[in-house]
Amino acid sequence: MRLTEYPVQGQTVTIHVVETEEDLPAFQEFIYQEQGLLAHDCETTGLNWWDASAGTFHARLWQFGTADESYVIPVEKGLVFQDAARWALRTARRLIAHNGTYDLHVAEECLGIPMEELAPKSWDTKLIAHLVDPRAVKEQGPGLKLEELTRHYICKEIADAVKGSMTVIAAELGVKKADVWPVIPLQHYGFNLYAGMDPILAYRLFKILMPKIPARSRQRGLVPWEHRLAHICAKIERTGYLLDSKYAKEQSEALGREQERWEAVARLHGVENVNSNAQVIKALTEQGAVLTKKTKKGNLSVDDAVLTSIGGPLVEAIIGAKRANKWRATWFDRALAGQDQDGRVHAAINSCQAKSARMTITGAVPAQTLPAGDSYVRHCFLAEPGHVTVSSDYGNMELRVLAAFSGDRRMIGAFQRGLDLHQITADAAGVPRKAGKGTNFVATFGGGWKAIVEQYGVPEVEAKKAVKAFWQTYPGVKRFSDRLQREARRTGYIYTGTGRRIPVDPKRIWAALNYFIQSTSRDITARALIELDRAGYTQYVRVPVHDELVFSFPAEQAEELAAKTARIMEITLKGLLIPVDSEIGGQSWGSVLDLEASKH
DNA sequence: ACGCGGGGCACC
């Protein structure tokens, strides 16, 4: 056993590094003592937990700790150490981890503990931190990463040391930082120190953050609710999504050829690198184009709108090459790179991530950013053999949430009678429906007439009229927005419909309404996932996409299951239904879009 | 070599 002492907040913490079997009794004694509440963490060879069965991923260290003591177990060394870690995880009555979803996957894949066993007794400091303050570091918030939270709530020096330690080790070993995890010697001093600190920090954060959870959030039950949701998302991650790798490869190659063709054309016109805006600006200026549009930082802009307005063969080549490259790399190559042994891909579903608590879905299935207009990319993702894809989405979710919580009679009445809200707004202003629709959406963002002009291509006169009409037509919405802004000005926060507290920047006070709408809407989808899980449907869920759930259902029961799950998803808020519409497609996700397109 | 900000673009 190797002992290292380290100063934290004026106290000394002790890290015990287990080296041999003889060290294990002391570890077991520690677990017996502290089994009521234990923090844990693991270090692995990479991040692709789904590759464990392929032998290209494994756990190296497993760490357990309290506020001032931790044990580092070298599980890579052999079964006896794995047994010890497994026993400790099973013995603990409550577990704390930071971003514990990951550790649950690793415990399942590498130690054989079903996540269903650990999840009910697990607490995640990332979720708790989000309930306390969801802001990212770049908006002056604490952030959500362990290192960021350590910096904000514990101390800067330790955060810097932890962040810097792996960089130092990588330099020392002469490898890139990203490649250090599988090659660093198991007994490396700095590695064990870094690893041993993590559960200590997580434990301390747990103690610091729990009392800071807003009373209303706690009373409304958000703490267990978010944990339950995170576990459901972990199960969806585990299931993964079947990839049509043949199709993905074909499309990737076709896009690669297209990219090369366009790049050759661009070179003929003097642009070596189409992704270099500096080169593009230089070449276009030399051609005589006059660039006027500026970026946010005041540089010359060469975005799609600018390029399209100039036109010509060079512009065509630049747009074509950039698009082909981005689509190939972002959608097809990313999916192909993430395949497991069974040809499935596993998204990372960050169940509570954005300021509004919206999920983000990253990795091999970036579900929230897949092109929605055509089915080209979504054809990659397949329901199981013999299954079909079903997409169920909420209709007008955000506007209905606004109507329900604002209590605006006219907006509620329009939805209840099945009227066209966009037309109502348009008629009130005497403008085309397009301007009315744009206004309805932009108003919920806190936007003004300029946004409607830019986003919807509506003439300035119409946009101005429509915005004015919106606030006059829906006075309840105005009162609701004003009330939220007053609350935000007075306290710095708003509370959502589910009791979640969201900070509002006083310099952007108009955002209060959108935070309420966006976050409350997110919680409606989250509630659907929880209710579907209770009813046993999680196995069929492939991805959540804000106001939509994508399912893989056995073909012969698809209609029945689609109907049953849609009824579970639906909810009535203050008397107003948030309806769900299900589309039953073929095997691929893309086929649902094709079906919708053919209807129109 | 790496991190990061900026630009651009994919989405709800």
Add this chain to the structure above:
DNA sequence: AAACGGTGCCCCGCGT
């Protein structure tokens, strides 16, 4: 009175 809300990722260019 008006106010564009929330993301992730690819790429470049620059600073360390």
